[in-house]
Amino acid sequence: MTEVPARVERVLDQVLSSVAPPQPFTVGEFCRRLGERRGHPIELMPLSQVLGGRVAPFDGLLVSAYDADYVFYDDTTSALHQQNTVLHEIGHLVLEHRSIGEGGQPRLPMLRLLFPHLDEARREELLGKALCRAGFQDLQEREAESFATQFSARLLDAAPGLLSRKAKRLPPHEAQVIDRLAHGLGPTQQ
Numbered sequence: 001m002t003e004v005p006a007r008v009e010r011v012l013d014q015v016l017s018s019v020a021p022p023q024p025f026t027v028g029e030f031c032r033r034l035g036e037r038r039g040h041p042i043e044l045m046p047l048s049q050v051l052g053g054r055v056a057p058f059d060g061l062l063v064s065a066y067d068a069d070y071v072f073y074d075d076t077t078s079a080l081h082q083q084n085t086v087l088h089e090i091g092h093l094v095l096e097h098r099s100i101g102e103g104g105q106p107r108l109p110m111l112r113l114l115f116p117h118l119d120e121a122r123r124e125e126l127l128g129k130a131l132c133r134a135g136f137q138d139l140q141e142r143e144a145e146s147f148a149t150q151f152s153a154r155l156l157d158a159a160p161g162l163l164s165r166k167a168k169r170l171p172p173h174e175a176q177v178i179d180r181l182a183h184g185l186g187p188t189q190q
Helices: 006-018 027-038 047-051 079-094 108-114 120-127 139-158 172-185
Strands: 042-046 060-064 069-073 131-133
Touching: 006 079, 006 139, 027 042, 027 079, 042 047, 042 079, 047 069, 060 079, 069 079, 079 139
Parallel strands: 042 069
Antiparallel strands: 060 069, 060 131
C-alpha cells in the first residue's frame, strides 16, 4: 500500500477523537459505539449464518438502510482478517463512499439471500447503496483499505503489547537448545 491519502487520515482522526476504541479492543464493541455516536446502529452480520453454509462470494459488504448500516463479513476466515474486513467496510461508511455502478456490485439474487424479509422494490433500492469488497481497483476501495490498515496500526501504536503473548518459561533442556542456537547465530542486528 502506498501513501495514506490526507482525507483518510483526517476522517480517521475524527473517528478516533469522537469514539474511543474499547480496551481490550473488539471490533463489535467499536461498531456499537460508532453506531451510537452516529445515531444509526451498525449491525455486524456473519455471512455463514446468512448464506447457510454456502461459500461467501466476497469478503465484506456494506449495506446502508433506513434502520441500520449492515456490515456483512466472511466469518470463516481468521479473526484478524474478519476484523480487517469489518474495518474496511466501516471505512466505506465513515468516508461516505457511494456505489458507483455495476462493477463488482452484488446482484439482486445476493440481496434476496441477505434480506429475505424485504420486498423486491426495497431490495432494488438497497442494491444501489451496496458496496461490495471485491478488490482494490478504484479509489474508494483503496481508501477503505487504507482506513482499515491505518486504524489497526494506530491501535497497535496505542497498545504495543496488544499482539504479544506472555512469555512462558521453557523447560531447562529446551532453553539450552535455544541458548545454543542463539550463540551459534551470533548477536542480532538492531
